[in-house]
Amino acid sequence: MFDSLKSKLRGVRGRFSREIEDSFIEEVAGDKENISQTPEITSKAIFETPSEEISAKIQPSGTTESPDKKGPEEPSEPKKGKVAFSAKIRSLVKDHEVHISEKKIEGPLQDLEIVLLENDVALQTVDAISGRMRNDLTGSTKKIGTSIDTMVMDALRDALLDVLGEGFSLITYIDSHDHPVKILFTGVNGAGKTTTIAKVAAYLKQEGYSVVIGSGDTFRAGANQQMQTHADRVGVKVIRHQEGADPSAVLYDAVEYAKAHDIDVVLADTAGRFHNRANLMNQLAKIRRVFNPDIVAYVDEAVAGNDAVIRAEEFNNAVGTDVVVLTKADMDTRGGAAISIAHTIGRPIMFLGTGQGYTDIVPFEPKAVVSDLLGDE
């Protein structure tokens, strides 16, 4: 999942770290000439080396002798410049602080923006991530924790978490609302609505909830049978009418069945449709009015990238959306839709579909997704 984005982010992180490392060394050494003469000094080495050794390696400006030549004939009193210089190094090393200028990270920020855009992250989301990185890393003196790479990782993690938002726990929602909880699944043709409903039914059964499915796709030939086959496999009751029947009536019956049988959750399927088909969108608005869902879940394919983000926005404007399900994340190397959609439409992702099996569904937990993207252990 999201392999292309993961590897590109690793590269960009490296560039941020190198630029910041340079800033650190420049600050420690005082001028660039000294750095080029002491290429073995890296921030890592600085952190791990006692400050006396570092001050012995870096020559202050205007000092000509090399530490290697330091012999018994060296004056016992160090020169004034050297004392001041080593004190500065000591304080910097002790507190691990560095001043990072905006100019210094302009290059890596541009790299980051390109990587995100290439991986289908929406422009406004790219701007938000990049802006947060700039704010976090630059400006006043920055305290470095354990390492520069950790500092960059933390900034990237916070920026990604910002755009992913809080996520949405279906279990928490069900536990805190009256039953039956009614969930309407909407979306374009072939996005994975019917399969997702079967997966969610299996997931909820596993979690101890009772479920009924309303087969609200009365439009496509074979849709009823497809839903029935899935439901039989996961052991869940389906309420269905004839092909061509009014989907609102089917879903109304599903709710009546749930009430009569003390069912916890009603999952309502709908026919796939595109937002620009006015008659079908009007039908969806009617379904919404009659079924009166607690949650409208917009389903789209993660692999559709930016298209999924645009469609999600259009569905949200037309009939409303509460949460998003992104299917086929297993086939998505870019991750753009997963990163952008919540930020763009202001609705959380509820699940990721990760395969064609009934257990291939994971609740979307922003922290876990970001850890995976950043390659945490």
Ligand SMILES: Nc1nc2c(ncn2[C@@H]2O[C@H](COP(=O)(O)OP(=O)(O)OP(=O)(O)O)[C@@H](O)[C@H]2O)c(=O)[nH]1
């Ligand atoms: N790899 C993968 N395939 C999936 C996933 N979810 C659904 N699919 C496949 O996508 C195809 C379409 O799934 P459906 O559930 O029929 O999609 P739909 O949105 O109900 O389609 P319509 O009813 O025609 O609008 C099927 O072949 C599914 O097996 C997923 O998470 N990963």
Ligand SMILES: [Mg+2]
């Ligand atoms: Mg379907």
